[in-house]
Amino acid sequence: MIKKVNLAEKFSRFQDFWKPKIAGELNDSYVKLVKLKGEFIGHKHEAEDELFLVVKGRMTIKFRDAGIWR
Secondary structure, three states: OOOOOOHHHHHHOOOOOOOOEEEEEEOOEEEEEOOOOOOOOOOOOOOOOOOOOOOOOOOEEEOOOOEEEO
């Protein structure tokens, strides 16, 4: 069953930073929400892809050879 998720409403349910919350599922993968603050240095997932959707604010992602700022 397809279920609509209101991201603003889901984000309003928590205030803590760096603790991902599951908002839904899509194609056998979790859709997770997280509030970030400050700098986070390095991590990777061997068996997962990631999508970063910035809802409010700005984020810089640095790779070994480049950076993305939005």
